[in-house]
Amino acid sequence: MEKEPQLCDMIREKAGEMYFRLGFKGVTLDDIAQEMCISKKTIYQHYANKNELIAAVAGTLMQMIFTEIDTIAGSGYNAIEELFEIRKFLRKTIEDKYQLATFQLKKFFPEVSVKLNNSKFDRMQYCITNNLIKGIAEGLFRKDINIDFVSRIYFTGISGTKDTNIFPDELFSMDALHLLFLEYHLRAICTPEGITLLDNYLKENP
Known part of the structure; x- marks a missing residue:
């Protein structure tokens, strides 16, 4: 399945906003999914795990x-x-x-x-x-x-x-x-x- 570049960027941007406000440790993928009104499965379609998302944000x-x-x-x-x-x-x-x-x-x-x-x-x-x-x-x-x-x-x-x-x-x-x-x-x-x-x-x- 081909990734949607726009959604991929939106996930990264929202994660960055939350990570830099609340810290990397305390923000889960569930928190990001809830904030964006998407499923955690959707995040996994773009980022294999939390480490990969953090690396992209940083x-x-x-x-x-x-x-x-x-x-x-x-x-x-x-x-x-x-x-x-x-x-x-x-x-x-x-x-x-x-x-x-x-x-x-x-x-x-x-x-x-x-x-x-x-x-x-x-x-x-x-x-x-x-x-x-x-x-x-x-x-x-x-x-x-x-x-x-x-x-x-x-x-x-x-x-x-x-x-x-x-x-x-x-x-x-x-x-x-x-x-x-x-x-x-x-x-x-x-x-x-x-x-x-x-x-x-x-x-x-x-």
Whole structure:
């Protein structure tokens, strides 16, 4: 039986709405079916199980995020401004809204989480590599940095800031933590010209 693309998308969108509002753990396929006034059997015609549906929902969100990041990267910002604009987008769009769902994905659906994290690493390394190349060409980042190393360290650092055992909420808000990490990253790779631009940016955008 051929799947109906429209219904398949509608199921994914409704599931995403419910997952990100209530968490991945608490929402069952029965809940989604009831909300859509369809049978659970209909969901199974499009998604083999809950894990497959969760992977589709999370994958769609990730694609949306990186499409917007690509748009920001092509908007004419210099390499330093670009990273801050991406941070603004992520802070405004996803950090608080999807925090519960992200935590539950890692805890209760580890196989899905690992696959998505691998995909996230590939996309983020691509974005950061391009940012580093741009910054070097603009004279804002040092020419002697190891791009492959820095791009991997950046991913590791961003991922590490989400570990509340190391960075407890009572010591660091997520927004402040990401700003601290971004400044740490930039001061490690900037040329004197880049440091001046960074300092001016931070003064103008407290």
